[in-house]
Amino acid sequence: MSDIPSGLRYTEEHEYLKSTDEEGVFLVGVTDYAQGELGDVVFLELPAAGDSFEKGAVFGTIEAVKAVSDLYAPVSGEVVEVNSALDDDPALVNSDPYGEGWMLRVRISDPSEMEDLLDSEGYTNLIGED
């Protein structure tokens, strides 16, 4: 049974968007369900601070022992910070996906795009766990 915190926004590709103390800046990572499906994450390819992307673009890849997956931008924005802790310990994505396993801090460029994302209920329905 996956952890799907309320208050976060989710994509159909299993990324999440989590608000921070700073207005318009969000954390991006993958959900607990996604890390469970992937299994042991062994490394990530992520953009650099200052890079920007459009909603839906591939912003990186996540390599697990079983498979490699693309990461999709939940919204358009600019990367403010990359979680450097994942370089040394990519398994943080498995152990704490919504906490220490965050990937990017992103300043979003179009807040209206948030409305296209799923809330926790919508995401729970999407993955079909009960």
Place this chain on the structure above:
Amino acid sequence: MSDSLEVSPLDTEHQVLKARMVPFAGFRMPIHYPTGIQAEHRAVREGVGIFDVSHMGEFQIEGRDALALVRKVAVNDAGRLALGQAQYSALCAEDGTVIDDLLVYRLADDGFLLVVNASNRKEDLDWIRSHSRKMDVKIQDRSAATALVALQGPRAQEILAPLTTVDLDEVGYYRFASGRVMGVESLVARTGYTGEDGFEIYHPADRASDVWRGILEQGRREGVVPAGLGARDTLRLEVGYPLYGNDLGREYTALESGLGWIVKFDGERGDFVGREALAREKEEGPKRRLTGIRLEERGFPRSGYPLVVDGEEVGTVTSGTLSPTLEQGIAMGYLPTEMAAPGTRVHVRIRNRDVPAVVERPPFYKDGSIRR
């Protein structure tokens, strides 16, 4: 999950252990437990892990012509086996390509156990039967009635010894003996697919839970962990054992696949299927070779990725992983023979990025506890 999948006799045990189950070779099998592939891998390298490999196929061949049949269909010479000894072998087609790789156990002068890959079981059985005409043999498919667990790791003997009547000190590498394990009549072989010391335990499917639970319960204090097919794959790759369907198949001849060491042309064994083609190829030299490849920069090689020399695709990765022990990308793949020498520099094309790599003769991991 599809209804048509077969299940292991240990299916319920895997559910209890909260394994992640996947379809594999027509079976529903555990790819890993909640501990994860890397932890299971480390447990086998450092301590001991237990694998359910009951999906494997088992054929019993008995009768006056049993040896003649095995010698005819399998490239290694079963005539060199003593009672209680096993050998690695392969079934080849007339053109020398590999139908399956297998283990041959000599149960008696005129009795053999052949252990084959689950995905090939039916084809293998038909193939062997088709070569048994006019022979005095009985061929039985014992797959459904047989459970198989592998106990692997440097501490395997220490864990198993108090749970079996078999004197394990008397069971050498690629030898086996009959006796009880957790009270269940079993065949205990010192074989495996991990590069570590360990045992494969064949026993009746209807007693599978007794053996599995008994070893886990007795051994848990000692650190025995259940390990899935994911760890089995990373472990075998670190020591360069080929996997049928990835590294072996009808696309490649036994010599291209590096199985020349088990193809025995000499002695009194007589003719065998594929002999002519393989003898010719041995004379001329195989045009390509299955090789080991070690990445020199970070990257995760996977099956299907191109192997590149001077910007040109010259081969393909057939298996790859990020070695949990070496923390480096390792792979196996086919290269033209002139590019397959150890030390040759190649690139692995990982999603448009050419990662530098070097050809290496496996095992990549050389410190296993395996007792040769």
